[in-house]
Amino acid sequence: MAGPENEPQPRVAHLVQVGDIIVTDVPRIDLESYISNYKGRTRTNRLLLIASTSTVLVVDALKLAIQEVKENKFDVQQYRHLTEELRALDSTQPEAVFDRHWADTVDKTNQQELIRLETELKGYKNNLIKESIRMGNEDLAKHLENTGELAQAYEVYAKMRSDVSSTKHIAEVGLHLARISIYRRDWSMAIANVNKISSLHVDAEDKSFGALCGILLGIGQLGQAKYKDATQSFLQVAATLDPTLYHEFASPNDIATYGGLLALATMTRPELDRFLDASPFRTFLELEPHLRRAITQFVNGRYSVCLTILESYRSDYLLDLYLQPHVHHLYSLIRAKCIRHFLQPFSCVTIDSMNAAFASPGASIEAELVEMIRHGGLQARIDSIEKLVTTANVKPRAKMQNASLTAARTYEKDAISRIRRIGIISADLEVKGKQRGHLGFDALDGSYGSSRFEPDKDDSASFADSLA
Template sequence: MSVCPPLAPQALQLAIKEALKGRDPTLYRNIFVTYERAHSEAPEEIPELSTLAIPDQKWIEETTSKNLAERTKLEVDLKTYTSNMIKESIRLAHRDLGDFYRAIGEQASSLKHYTKSREFCTTSQHVLEMCMSVLELLMEQRSYSHIGTYVFKAEAALDSATNVRQPAGPQAPAGAAQTGREKRHAEREKVTSKLDIATAISHLGQSNYEKAALSFLKVGPPKGLGDWFGKLIAPGDIAIYTTLCALATFPRPAIRTQVLDNDTFGLYIEQEPYVRELLEAYMNNRFKTVLEILDRYSARHSLDVHLYGHMPALTNLVRSKALVQYFQPFASIRLERMSQAFGWSVDELEQQVVSLIQSGEIKARVDRQNKILKAKETDQRAALFAKAIKSGQDMQAANRKLLLRMRLQQADLVVKPPKGQGGMHHMMSHPSELLSGEY
């Protein structure tokens, strides 16, 4: 609500509607508290809460009562199964309690019961189900740094579960065996797509934009999202995340081959048509259009739960890459011409260019008097000689080390290392590493 005050009233109504579908009274109350806080910060832009909605105390009381009754029942069931030492029932009881606490917003308790159920898993499929539940919870919590751990565990469990599933017996018809293999393959593809999404979200949350784009591009067709569709992520979200991360980090050939020419990713682009317009504008060097599209959809991006904190960095990376790419073919260019290509004032463009020069992304200098950007001239002949001399010095140093090693071996000279510090290979290679100059 504070990100985009004009949308606060509409956001309030939608949030209340969604909260009433669930069973989390704390979340319901927090919606009103958050709106009141936003109103106090911008009273002229955001209307008073009383003119839009009031808390439904009856729903809060009824939901709280139902939650208490169900919690008591589930905890009694867990105690009963624990006393009877029924392993599978204990696992299911922990899973049900994890689902319950997740539904009422107590995420720490939910994670505790999900992870506790691991002790009572008897098959790889059980472990996989536990990992997927934890991953869903971590994505909702935006605990990006922990997602990778459970993706790794889920991949190991998936491999194990796939290996232990035997195809149809030797007496089964060939058609039945083929159907069984296809079904298992489809199930594996769905789980793999979910794990790729979780990995990509983790990278995005930790500002590893290139890795995020690569992981999103591994995701299979939208139908493979299964029950995550619309609950944790939408196909349109994948299109936006991938495109922004790719534009910020990929070179032009990679954008063409891995993004625009990717048939599977094309299914996601169809969900957000402006994404294709953005990609094509960038590839055709229409950078003014690129920046206009980013600005036009800035509210959409800023309101995204995973993207909002990264938009300034992503926009800056896209802008910087565009400037570098535009200037690359020129030995010199007037800042006025560049400013027209990007839709900026000359002063604003000059500021952007100077920052890129200072960071080393553009090898050039600015003529402030004539408003010209000139590339730094490099002496190719001197650079070639310097490279050749450096290569010769490196080769001489490597040859000296090899000669020393050969002479040590010929003299049967062995230096025994302390216990626990490697074998003969380490002993023989260690002396040669000490010699870096003349001998």
């Protein structure tokens, strides 16, 4: 679980602007095996997040991040920051020594490469060859992306749009922009770029296009806390897809975790039941059996077991790059749903029984129930003297009477409409209403063109009387 607020925070927290969350527990993940599931910039970003969050793995994460940056041989500024942070934490580590010769060499190489690419691009623009200009912009943007200049890389990628010549090129530009937006945590731009290309007809052979769009869209929606939309995006990812097609952003285990947690937080019990039995996403859930077990326990009404399973993995979820800012909120949504379902069959429940199901040993759930009632999350009342929780009285008699009156009014309206249609047909009349779609009145279903024929309230009774 997360540590207390007075726990000292690792100094590297400012490198990844996610939050002030500290994890003091020993995580279940093996760091080297975990990070081997990813490729590209996301490897460094995830290591930085772990270093800024976990007091147990901070040194190991920094060492691996330094090795990753040196292997890429591009981002010298990030290498300098990482060595400074590791030296402040443990100066005895060999990775904490700043390799000035390597940094100077890479800086010089990067500068020469930047000048070369800019010169080539200038020549392409003078020759007015659109395909060469597009490729020149792409090479320059990739170099800027590798060296950590994400804002400039985004601008250069955007310039490629004026020189694209095919639908595939449009899709590639959109994916570049969406990818950079994800790296910059600009969720709105990531969603906008994915939506622009999601309707394009790309070659059917490129299966990675649709899957990558769905994953990027889901990550962007998760970043904006649009949990229902993100759930649908992740559930549509094909489990048979090669993970190397999207491991630049997530692993199959991440897709299972995102989709499973979001489904548990947003879906109803019948939907979760179908989700477990018939959804193709259950193949992903096999990678995270504890999450499948938690959903099963919720569907079976064993809410305390469900919450216990989730709580045991909270610290691991807090080390996830995209999930961390939403773990507490998602857990609160799931917990509130469990409490509501626990109270649903009863009109009155003792607080002691709720404490046994939901509260930690020696604690009380009463304050949490008060907050839920105050914010409209629970329709109930608390008797602090008798220690009872009474659900709101729905008055079943009044509810049944209102439903009967509504059904009677609907039947009366339908009857008058049918009588009118019969009268019109028997009188061999034609009714002309507002012109929408095709001309003519269909006497069988009461429609005129594409519009629905509805009786006027003023003359319904009089017309029925005239027919009588």
